[in-house]
Amino acid sequence: MGRSAWGCWQSVVSTAVLYGSLALFTSILHNVFLLYYVETFVSVYKIDKMSFWVGETVFLIWNSLNDPLFGWLSDRSFLSSPQSGSSITTPEVVLKRLKALSTNGPLFALSFLAFWVAWARPGLQFLLCLCLYDGFLTMVDLHHSALLADLAVSAVDRTRLNFHCSVFSALGSFSVFLSYSFWNKEDFYSFRLFCVTLSAFSILGFLLVSRLLQHRFQKEVRPRQDEALTLKELSVENAPLTHPEKPVTLGQYLKQLSKHKNFMWFVSMNLIQVFHCHFNSNFFPLFLEHLLSDNVSASTGSILLGISFIAPHLNNLYFLTLCQRYGVYQVIRWLFMLKLGLSVAMLLAGADHIYLLCIFIARYGHAHQHTHQGSDV
Known part of the structure; x- marks a missing residue:
């Protein structure tokens, strides 16, 4: 009974809706973060001015560097895969992206919680929280945005996916309204419970939607993997000697990017x-x-x-x-x-x-x- 209900749920919910819902689990946390993290450290934790600006400066540098760095690491993982090259298929790429989202999504939600409990000196906590949060947010945004290209080729399909992202992002923005019912600089307990609830909802959402999409694309990957394995066994004796492609280094990657005006x-x-x-x-x-x-x-x-x-x-x-x-x-x-x-x-x-x-x-x-x-x- 449970298995049939799971299959029914998968068939009813479209891929576009599932993809768009991932934006909800990010936006409900990120909107609250944007509104309150500065005021929390300035008004509640009483961070000194020097530590605040040092943290913001390091954060700005880290924010500028982690986008190309994580993009290179993501592409490098595909190139180092035994299925890299012409044999890798879109469903396999999607599965890799979804696996990354199922890991980084919950970690992103946990890093969000680190802001609202004083666990270190304000300056140190400010710096570590910002870098951890932005790192996991970048990983989530990277794989979520890359899924757009993997799931849709035509402009019409991408518009449809973006439409669902906008709808779910708007729903996630309602956390801003709710937050005002709990925000109190003098008594932080209610706001902490509110943030824990948002984080738990986000973690469950990332895990559930990633699993639903993984099951959907796993059906497409298995027949292709079996076919590729059969062809490999048949042609192994006649296969020419080939040298594996050398992975692109970070320096080469940045040099290639710098040549594009x-x-x-x-x-x-x-x-x-x-x-x-x-x-x-x-x-x-x-x-x-x-x-x-x-x-x-x-x-x-x-x-x-x-x-x-x-x-x-x-x-x-x-x-x-x-x-x-x-x-x-x-x-x-x-x-x-x-x-x-x-x-x-x-x-x-x-x-x-x-x-x-x-x-x-x-x-x-x-x-x-x-x-x-x-x-x-």
């Missing part, structure tokens, strides 16, 4: 944009407190924060259509112009126009998150 321009633009996004997200609650605390209630502030996190994912459903029609980079260019226009307009208007400032906060967070997400489309 478009890639270097993209990385430079992305570095500035990612820094801007993280700076805006991390200090967003502090900006809100100093700009609007005397004019709006705490509940209104929480609604503004929630809108700034949820609206980009919902509106991204429309932006996917624009990307198909006009191209990703054209849409990103428009969003940069929108951000510049909003900034100039708000600068000229000043901070005395409360309602205009509220709209700017919600819409500006809206625009900057869209630009950051555009590179994933």
